[in-house]
Amino acid sequence: MATILEVARAAKVSPATISRVLLRPELVAEKTRLRVQEVIDALGYKPNPTAASLRTTRTGKIVVSVPNIANPFFSNIVRGIEECAQKNGYSVLLGDTCGDRAREERYASMLGSREADGLIFLGHRLPDAVRDTVSRDGPKAPIVNACEFSPSLGVSSVHIDNQLAAKTAMEALYDLGHRNIGVITGYLESPLSRDRLKGAMDAIAQKSDARITVLSDNFSIESGYRLTLELADSVQPTAVFCFSDEMAIGALAALRALKLRCPEDVSVMGFDDIDIARYVYPALTTTRQPMHSIGTLAAELLLDIIAQKQSELRFVTLPHKLVVRRSVGPVPLRGKDGASALNGSFAPEV
Incomplete structure (x- = not known):
């Protein structure tokens, strides 16, 4: 019986394309899909059901890479991700990258090695380890960015303006x-x-x-x-x-x-x-910034992609608010007694 490598050589495509034709044909161009199917039929190729099961079985885990977990801003976002993931039966694998590109790549590579079903990254760089996935699958790639916003990344994101x-x-x-x-x-x-x-x-x-x-x-x-x-x-x-x-x-x-x-x-x-x-x-x-909500919505977006409920990029902009307290005041206007003339229109939050 023919192997997947023999089918790929005969069809002049990669083994990954053979797998997509069998598992996710909607992702393959019709002309290529028909040619591959002809070769599969001609060679009598039958996929190994055990291997196919291993490829399609979900891990129940998502990876979250964070530039600095010691920063309370990021930890509040992670809390939102964690709570949403747990409610939906997923565990979170947390990676503190310390802003290091090599660490970012190691955590992102867990997606390609099937150690996780999806990736949320809180930094500004799309790791090289998942660029092929984004290029191939587009908005269906199980990758979401939180905090940053750059359409050029090619992935869904949650952020403020x-x-x-x-x-x-x-x-x-x-x-x-x-x-x-x-x-x-x-x-x-x-x-x-x-x-x-x-x-x-x-x-x-x-x-x-x-x-x-x-x-x-x-x-x-x-x-x-x-x-x-x-x-x-x-x-x-x-x-x-x-x-x-x-x-x-x-x-x-x-x-x-x-x-x-x-x-x-x-x-x-x-x-x-x-x-x-x-x-x-x-x-x-x-x-x-609504940190907890950023995390929650990022996780919801990712889980929708994993469940194949989302087929378009989504850029979610959440509201922000200027919170006035005591550290900002008007430029001092000195009176005769040297006291500042405060501007009452800028009232601090109690």
Whole structure:
């Protein structure tokens, strides 16, 4: 009896194409499918039922790769993924990549080796290990991105409108009188960082009196601390807009080290609204992302793809909210007694 390799050689296609003709014929072009079927009939090829079973049996596991599991932003998303997966009978294999490309590839390769049925990645790169799968299966590839948004990735995603969120935040700072603003971004190779920076710059595009200084690094507390010291030494901004709450927490620490008051001397704005944001001093003004919902919807999208309930790419944009607390205030207007004239229209959340 003919083997799958002999059939593939005779039909001048790969063994994978033979398998698709037998298991998922809708994915194969009609001309190719008919030619392959003719060869199968002519050679009398019969697939091994045991091997076919192994190929089609689901593992009941999904892989989730995370750039930094220590970051509360990511851990809240993972919690949403985990809860949705468990409700649907799936287990989660969690991979902390630490932003390392080699680690990203190792976790993504678990999909090709059939150690998992699907992949959710929270970083900005589509791993090379799954590019062929995405190219071959398109929107039916069991791969979803959460947090970032780039149509060029070719996979479904869940995110907020980062450009609009940053634009809203920057407009709030400008409306409070801030004209000298430091912006601390994540690495600009990330679409998320680029979108936020574009939104921030759009907000002041027509404001000739605005002075913006941009510094970039990773999204860590340490980066926020170091870059705020650099801003204070160089341009003395009246406000610092950080692209993550962890960066903003670092910025607050840097201001304390410099004996500068927040917000009386320098305002600080974060992004994400992680749990600790309301408990730092002063409580952090920030943009709230629905982290748990991002995880839940990403998992739902992936499970729909695995169950073959979805045949088109879906880009889900969730709402965000500017949460006003105590770390942002107007540029101080000093009266005769030296007190600040506060702008009551920017009322902090209690």
